[in-house]
Amino acid sequence: MANHWQERDSSASTSFDDEIYDLDRLRAEIEQEKDIYGMLENSVGDLKSTVTEMERRYELASEEDNEWKTRCETQEELNQLLSKQIQYLQDRLDQSRDSAKDGFESDLRSYDELSEGSLRKLLKQIEREKQSLESQLRDYEWRLDQESKAFHKANDERRNLHTELLQAKLKLEELKFTTNAGNQQKKRANQKGRGVEENVPDDQRILDPKHGPIKKTAAIKKLPKLDA
Known part of the structure; x- marks a missing residue:
């Protein structure tokens, strides 16, 4: 019987330990x-x-993309305009070459008719014109730099x-703000002082430059007489 209770207690203890x-x-x-968690x-x-x-960052990238897209479109328009100008100048250059070629041949024929002295004189004149143009170019460059x-x-x-x-x-703006604030304070102080002076007779004002000195007790109300 004792063994039975011991086994039962042991089993209960084991179950309790398992629960813990x-x-x-x-x-x-x-x-x-x-x-x-x-x-x-x-x-x-x-x-x-x-x-x-x-x-x-995506929003910033989108904004930058739009900006670069606008720049690219503007640059493309500018490139097209420059291409047209280049083509126009190329045509003018070709025309000038043709005109210069015809004029150069006629000038050569006229130069052949000139004497050696006339050619030297013409060469000196061309040199002077060249120097004058170079001087003007330097002057323009200097003026442009200035x-x-x-x-x-x-x-x-x-x-x-x-x-x-x-x-x-x-x-x-700061001075205006400070001035307005000072005026408001001064106005309030004047209103406060005016409220005290309203009870003072004109012949009894204290330190008033307009009305002169008065008694210090002028603003104190008179006490009622005591009944005998």
């Missing part, structure tokens, strides 16, 4: 699930941030003046 083990195991699994939440947050950043420097200088001054103008406007 199962409970601890469940708690451990729950904690593990919580950790996994927290990691998943962090991953979801990171993914959301990544998606938001990618959407922003105009370019003056333009950049004026542009820098314009930007500096624009900046100073903005700063002056901001300073003016």
